[in-house]
Amino acid sequence: MSDPGLEIQTIGAFELRRGEALMPLPSSRKTRALLAYLAISGRRHTRQSLCELFWDTTDDPLAGLRWSLSKLRGLLNIDDLEVLNSDREAVWIDTELVTLDKDRLNALGNQTGYAEKDADEIWKATTGLPLEGCELPNLSTYMTWVESYRQDYLRLRGSVAKRFARDTDLPWEIRDKWAERWIKVAPYSRGAAFTAFECKYFAAGRPAALSLASNLTNSFGEAGIEPPSFEIEQSKGADVGRRQELAPTEQQIRFVEGLDGVSIAWASVGDTGSPPLVKAANWLNHLELDWDAPVWSPLFKELSRTNHFIRYDERGCGLSDWDVDEITFDKFVEDLEHVVDAAGLDRFPLLGISQGAAVSIRFAALYPERVSKLVLFGAYDQGWRYDATPEQVREREAVMVLTETGWGMDNPAYRHVFSRTFMPDASMEELDWFDEFQRLTTSSENAVRFLEAFSTIDVRDDLAKIQCPTLVVHSRGDMRIPFATGRLLASRIPGAQLAGVDSQNHLLLGRESASTRFVELVQDFLASP
Known part of the structure; x- marks a missing residue:
């Protein structure tokens, strides 16, 4: 099988190149849009869902889909290479046979070691409005997806520009160029x-x-x-000093009692005069x-530098009852x-991780104010x-049985069922920590009760009720909750932005670059109007 050499240009005018x-491209804009959607999403789509997305107002949507697919097969498939695949139920593109221009920008945004000259070339080659035409x-619904792709692109460019603008190893003149780019994107x-x-001060005087500064002050005003x-007097190194300032190391832990008498432990850290940020509890x-801890600790401490950060232990685990x-x-x-309520917050930004995201969605739908x-x-x-499926039900329920019988044992084999899917890239030392952390955090009985509660979560009807600006971030290689799940969820929240980070981990490790990217995404989103 030979490489078809297909590259799709998604930034600027939509184009397809072979070598x-x-x-x-097909003259039909809808067919071009279908190609963009299949290539960028990179997953299987049912024929029914594609009909609903692109042809829901036509008399015969399946006929429209078949016609567009026939045009795309003639364009993409050559010899024995089936770039566009389909069966009776689904349609998908073999993403290993196609590259996107945004792939280079993704690599630049999520990897270190790029020479500034190479980064400059990638930046210039990926300039424009995504998905023109x-x-x-x-x-x-389709246009919501287009807008989320465009927003992800802008955030990615902003993170790239930010990295080089703040690189103290570069000359001020180079940093000034990237700083100008950053302020244009953000x-x-x-x-x-x-x-x-x-x-600008050190590069141009x-x-x-x-x-x-005058122009920026007017713009902000x-x-x-x-x-x-x-x-001016504090400009050199002042921003670096603020970023390097140590976060408070002491948390204030308090308790609040629920209506049923359950005691919930909650903690606050950071300057009480800073903007609040609440993190909903998640397991564990x-x-x-x-x-x-090696997992979320760097995130918590970084967020507490700029926010009055509040989090709590879920009932049944941690310091809660x-x-x-x-x-x-x-x-x-x-x-x-x-x-x-105990923290005295009337209005605040809310961070939800894993199943804590579903809790956050429900809360935001119930209390939009x-x-x-x-x-x-x-x-x-x-x-x-x-x-x-019936097979999946049996497998999941078998895991619950293993959890109940083996959770508290010294042998971590049972808990590895979770740690290996939560953090497949973790080292043995990190896995050992997580195994012990799970054992100390809750009982085997409660672990099973959590798993059962999570299995019946349903906030699908709440998504359309979200009224606040929303950022959905997901690991592109998440082995526990696939990226496609996050993308679909974002498409159903009005105006939501979607951003991917390059990781296989469902729980980000503090040492990985994806963790740094996640913090940047959160801080930039919270700072935006």
Whole structure:
């Protein structure tokens, strides 16, 4: 089998190339849009779902789909290579046979070691509005997906520009170039504004920096946003100093009692004068053990530098009561409400991870006046019992039996069922820590009760009720909750932004670059208007 050499240009005018040759695209815009959707999503789609997305208003949507697929097969498939595949139920593109121009930008944004010159070439080669010529204004669900792709592209460019603008090993003139790019991509980012000012000061001098500061101050003022403090005397190294400032190391742990008498442990850390950020509980939490853990600890400490960060242990685990009558989804949502009330918060951004994302979704749907922004990571909107095959049901229930019998044993083999899928890239030392962490966090009985509660989660009807700006972040190689699940969830939340990080881990390790990228995404999103 030979390589077809197919590359799809998604940024700027939508184009298809085989080698150096530009291929003529179908005249039908809907067919081009179908090609873009299949190639970028990179997964199987049922014929029914494609009909609903592209042909829901026609008399014979299946006929329309068949016609478009016939055009794409003639364009993509050559000799014995089937780039476009289909069966009676589904349609998909073999992504190993196609490259996207955004792949180079993704690599640049998620890897280290690129020479600045090479990064500059990639930046220039990936400039433009994504999916030009693929717009279908009358198809709102499809256009929501297009907009999420465009937003992901902008965030990715912003993270690339930010990295080089803040690279202290580069000359100020080079950093200034990247700082200008960053502020263009993120015009209301206070971090981008200060960095642009700092770089301009040392690259072009005081008058140029003062002029830029004046323009930025006016721009922020017109948007109703407080600009950063442009202090000339503190400019050199001031921003670096702020980023390197140690986060508070002491948490304040308190307890709040639910309506059923269950005691919920919650912690706050960071300057109480800083903007609040609440993290919904997820399995498994322990306020003391995970503060210095190799998994989420770097994220917690980084977020507490800029926010009054509040989190809590779920009922049945951690420092919260273990002996409880109910471990249910409704109680999880109720406990979140008690915590934010105890913290005295009226309106706040909410961060949900894994099944904590579903809790956050329900809370935001029930109390839209209280949630200012929503960040979801590794999210899913329904438990496995809703669409599992009989074989999958047997497998899942067998895991519950193993959990109940082996959770508390010294032999970690049973708990490896979870740790290997949560963190497939973890080292043996990290797996050993996670195994012990699980054992100390909850009982085997409660672990089974959690698994049962998660299996019946259903917030699908809540997604359309979300009224606040929402960022959905997902590991592209997540082995526990596939990236496609996060993408579909984002498409169903009005105006939601989708961003991928390059990792196979459902729980990000603090040492991996994806963790750094995740923090940047969250901070930039929270700082945006």
